[in-house]
Amino acid sequence: MKDRMTPLERAKAIARGEMADRLPCNPNVANGVARVYGCKISEFNSNARLIAAAQVASYRRFGYDGVRIFTDLFPWAEAMGAKINFPVDNTADLAAPALGDLSDINRLEAADPYKDGRLPVHIEAMKYLIEELGDEVPCAGGIVGPFTNAFFLLGIERMSKLFFTNPEVIHRACEVSLETCIRYAQAIIDVGLTPTISEPMSSCTIVGPRHFREFGEPYIKKLVHYITNQGNPVTMHICGKTEKIWEDIVAMGIAGFSVDNVVDLQKCKEQVGDRVKILGHVDPSAVMYAGTPADVRAAVIKCVQQAWDSPKGYVIMSGCSLPVETPFTNIEAMMETAREIGYPIDPEKLDKMLR
């Protein structure tokens, strides 16, 4: 099936309550775009044109409803001094946090998005992306939020213990982290893209609501406000369990909330769907990576059944970034199912599709 609208036309039509061809659908292909384009993931570390070209190639192939410049969780921590492992053809990972000795906490400085680490490469990639696709698909710049980034400044395990032993250090790291995020968000906005925030460490799978509220929420909220005050809607993704902090997240004033597949989608819609658009949550591992196209189809339909009538809107999405080796056939099946479901949603048709 072919789409009859561009993603931008579709998003605008649905927002106005007009007719559209289908629900928006974003499989969240991430670094898998390297497989579509035919390059090594490590080439993204220095080649802005390539990052954009791979994003464009993947969008053209699958026709999904959002593109984003975001290669891994660590460019901001790296720009502030963290050491990163760069595998030749896989996603980068943290090798050593920015801060060795905790007593150096006051030497930690916010990064300059136009100078430090890979940040300038990403900003440049955003320019190419919006030049190429800006008039047909929403273009986003990804940011890792200030709380999660603080973990990479202090070290994940060390910061976890500092909650109990040295809260001041965490607050300081979050403050500097926030300044980096704000500068980067401004750079994204200046290029004309929309910032989206990933906050994986805020998840209740990792950190409890008590620590989130004390150390995470105040800083994340400031970043959200910084972006929304300039008239930009913000979508936030948090991996893992989040139910206990839904109200906190929504109260920050985000426009979209992208949820992990471990979350009860229907319950999420019922509790916060009146205040925030919900995006999710096809299982990126068991279904998208390890399942068959038929599994993908069933999973997409079940997600739509649970959340299509969410008052502030719903976007079909994977529960997290797809594994790099996710079969193309499964990504195509996700898009095809969205097209097959069509718009407006007919609940009876969904039931029939599952039979």
Next chain:
Amino acid sequence: MSDIKSKLLLDLADSVVNMDEEQTVELAKNYIAHNLDPYEGINQGLALGMDRAGTLYEEEEYFIPELLMCSDAMYAGLDVLRPHLKQDNLEDNHKIVIGVVQGDTHDIGKNLVKIMLETTGFEVIDLGRDVPPLDFVNTAKEIKADIIALSTLMTTTMEGMQEVIRLLEGENLQNQIKVMIGGGPISKGFADKIGAYYAGDASKAAVLAQSLVKEV
């Protein structure tokens, strides 16, 4: 069981659950000073505390930071009790090679599983994080391990898990060396697909490992 012993065991467990490293050390010293069995101190005191912490994690009362503090307290207690263990109390006949698959450097989950396995009597060889698939298989062959335990937090490393199983099958070792996997993105469905055993969390990993060596 004497009153003092059962009280000390309970206190040991409580101090682990309460994340109190200093108190755990004091209690462990007191426990040894009473000439009590260090093996029981570990299994029915420290490990029980860690078990309860694990339950609190499942109930979403505790989270990763709390578990790390508990495990620090538990390790501090272990350091006191371990030197007093008689060698023949150690069930060192069952060995497990554990590590985080290449491409991932998150090892919180792996470390918790290791603690659980050690306190249930396994000899655990820890290859650390970012480990190439072949290293798991070579080490397991070398030390005649019963189980390879693979952990990951990242979807990007799941291929590596499958590769370990392929390597074992290539040498026809898949029945001698069982593979158990776990971590954030891992599902039972994925484990079944690649022919591995699935452990939902650290305490379930310990129970699973025990049942796997009994099967052999």
